[in-house]
Amino acid sequence: MLYEAPRAILRLARGPSQGAKTKALVVFDSVYGNTRLAAEEIARGLSQSGSVEVTIASVGKFDVRKTRDYPIVVLGAPNHLGNASKAMREFLPQLGAGTLLRKRVALFDTCYADQTGVAVRKMEALLREREPNLHFALSGLSVVVESSKGPVRQGDLLKCRQFGVRLATPA
Numbered sequence: 001m002l003y004e005a006p007r008a009i010l011r012l013a014r015g016p017s018q019g020a021k022t023k024a025l026v027v028f029d030s031v032y033g034n035t036r037l038a039a040e041e042i043a044r045g046l047s048q049s050g051s052v053e054v055t056i057a058s059v060g061k062f063d064v065r066k067t068r069d070y071p072i073v074v075l076g077a078p079n080h081l082g083n084a085s086k087a088m089r090e091f092l093p094q095l096g097a098g099t100l101l102r103k104r105v106a107l108f109d110t111c112y113a114d115q116t117g118v119a120v121r122k123m124e125a126l127l128r129e130r131e132p133n134l135h136f137a138l139s140g141l142s143v144v145v146e147s148s149k150g151p152v153r154q155g156d157l158l159k160c161r162q163f164g165v166r167l168a169t170p171a
């Protein structure tokens with residue numbers, strides 16, 4: 001894996017057949033690194049098929065206008081005080097109306113065990129304020145952390161990988 005400084009964009013699965021691959025974007029926010037780990041596992045799952053080229057980016061360092069270039073879009077944030085983190089809450093409304101329509105979109109969060117789905121639902125609601133008919137390719141994934149700084153609960157990174165694999169596979 002290679003981080004592309006200074007934009008902190010990581011491209012996975014570069015190869016000779018790159019031009020033919022479906023482009024996927026994973027945008028995450030992370031304070032302590034757990035959501036980043038989850039994002040990286042989802043990216044690995046996406047690229048596992050060999051037919052998807054994945055770009056992974058930190059929310060603060062990604063030009064939101066480029067989102068339109070990706071047929072597959074994954075957005076993930078830590079749960080902060082029962083909501084998605086501030087950086088992600090600020091990013092989502094910047095997506096222009098219609099940007100996510102006709103894309104394979106999926107959301108994930110990281111949270112405590114008793115808060116699964118909470119931040120994902122907040123992100124869904126925020127996106128549907130602008131795009132009421134937005135369809136999600138998969139139900140949102142919650143990745144549980146053992147404490148605020150982690151680690152991720154055993155087994156949950158495997159779920160991230162599987163999430164990415166399923167997302168790479170059209171229904």
Ligand SMILES: Cc1cc2nc3c(=O)[nH]c(=O)nc-3n(C[C@H](O)[C@H](O)[C@H](O)COP(=O)(O)O)c2cc1C
Pocket residue numbers: 029030031032033034035036078079080081082083110111112113114115145147148149150
């Ligand atoms: C300010 C703050 C508030 C938090 N509030 C919640 C919360 O309400 N519910 C919850 O499940 N986790 C909460 N957490 C724990 C975060 O979900 C956890 O730190 C995060 O998933 C770790 O991801 P990261 O390593 O990518 O930052 C909070 C963490 C912080 C720092």
